[in-house]
Amino acid sequence: MANIKSAKKRAVQTKKRELVNLARLTEIKTYTKKVLKALDDKNIEEAKSLLKIAEAKISRAKGKRTLKANTASRKVSKLAKKVAAATK
DSSP: OOOOOHHHHHHHHHHHHHHHHHHHHHHHHHHHHHHHHHHHOOOOHHHHHHHHHHHHHHHHHHHHSSSOOOHHHHHHHHHHHHHHHHHH
């Protein structure tokens, strides 16, 4: 553990950020699963609306640097391709 006051403060701030980032990533995984479940149930309209929400959450995580830009783009692309394929 740190001895200097500023280092202790940084440790606390890091722990807080860690929890926020974990929550953000968990939410992304949840919405991804919801989109895939909607596709499995042949519910295209619900999948499209959930995709929009998932895309927003992924973009937000990218903006906050929780996800790298290429990772975020890959996740959105993968989901969008699956929804587009189910629409055909």
